[in-house]
Amino acid sequence: MTLSQVLRTIPPLLLLLSGCNGAEQPQALGTLERDRVLLRATTSEIITAQPKREGSLVEAGELLLQFDTRKQTARVASAQAQWHKAQAYLLRLTNGERPEDIASAQANLERTTAAMVQAEKAYRRIAKLKQQNLVSQSELDQAIASRDQTIAEHDAANEALSKLIVGVRQEDIQQAQAALDAAAAELDLAQQLLEDLSITATRSGRLDSLPFNVGERVPANAVVVAIQADNAAYARVYIPAPAMAKLSIGMQLKVHIDGHDAPLNGTLRWLSREPAFTPYYALNQQDRSRLVYLAEFDLDDSAQSLPTGIPAQVELP
Numbered sequence: 001m002t003l004s005q006v007l008r009t010i011p012p013l014l015l016l017l018s019g020c021n022g023a024e025q026p027q028a029l030g031t032l033e034r035d036r037v038l039l040r041a042t043t044s045e046i047i048t049a050q051p052k053r054e055g056s057l058v059e060a061g062e063l064l065l066q067f068d069t070r071k072q073t074a075r076v077a078s079a080q081a082q083w084h085k086a087q088a089y090l091l092r093l094t095n096g097e098r099p100e101d102i103a104s105a106q107a108n109l110e111r112t113t114a115a116m117v118q119a120e121k122a123y124r125r126i127a128k129l130k131q132q133n134l135v136s137q138s139e140l141d142q143a144i145a146s147r148d149q150t151i152a153e154h155d156a157a158n159e160a161l162s163k164l165i166v167g168v169r170q171e172d173i174q175q176a177q178a179a180l181d182a183a184a185a186e187l188d189l190a191q192q193l194l195e196d197l198s199i200t201a202t203r204s205g206r207l208d209s210l211p212f213n214v215g216e217r218v219p220a221n222a223v224v225v226a227i228q229a230d231n232a233a234y235a236r237v238y239i240p241a242p243a244m245a246k247l248s249i250g251m252q253l254k255v256h257i258d259g260h261d262a263p264l265n266g267t268l269r270w271l272s273r274e275p276a277f278t279p280y281y282a283l284n285q286q287d288r289s290r291l292v293y294l295a296e297f298d299l300d301d302s303a304q305s306l307p308t309g310i311p312a313q314v315e316l317p
Helices: 003-008 070-095 099-131 137-166 170-195 241-246
Strands: 027-033 036-040 045-049 063-067 198-200 205-209 223-229 234-240 252-257 260-271 292-299 311-315
Touching (some): 099 137, 234 241, 241 292
Antiparallel strands (some): 027 311, 063 198, 205 223, 252 260, 252 311
């Protein structure tokens, strides 16, 4: 089939209507449309409820579909526990040590100090006796080891008390704060994923489609709800190429609707810059005039009650 033959098969609704003598008012044909909102599943879960029926009117915020929330509820509880743990650790660092802990460390330092003094005296006595050859070398070695051990215990107790009094380092507090922020972010994410399991209407309108049934496991990113928005219908028509140069955004034209006697006022809100079919540079002069461009016209309030999908014709200049 040649290119010319292909173009001749384009449905008449997409082309310019004109009489055999070319004297009739040129028109662009199409249909009335409304915004269609598609809501998708964020994860693969089982549908547990569908409170609304297809075709019913819905308001923004109404629950339309509910997924099983048990697994995500457990994840939220786990994230919340981690947040409480990080918060308690940060409070422990910033509030400082308890007075009881400081008092206990002071008592331990005093005990090790007394033990160190006693061990030093015992060492000196043994050392004098050794000079007189009244004790053995092993007894002296044992006294030296005992003295060194008590000195080490005293130093450790002193460091522990100093740490309690001075407090933690600023870097430790910053690290604990970062851990708390990370736990809070994880909790927010888990709660958001839990909320996403309840599919609510994002716009008011008519519930157009529920592709899945209760009890089915839906794949992630699948469309689970389709809403036909309640805004006024607009005309989506195809503009023939010869009329493109006469149109501009904001231009008002008459729109005829099948079954509606009086024409409506339409305002051109969008006009495609790309042809809907074969690119112009691949066509000859005769076929090029058959190109059409998609356009949308906002209609006045009288189009609010008109059904979606009925044919529409726009009078072209």
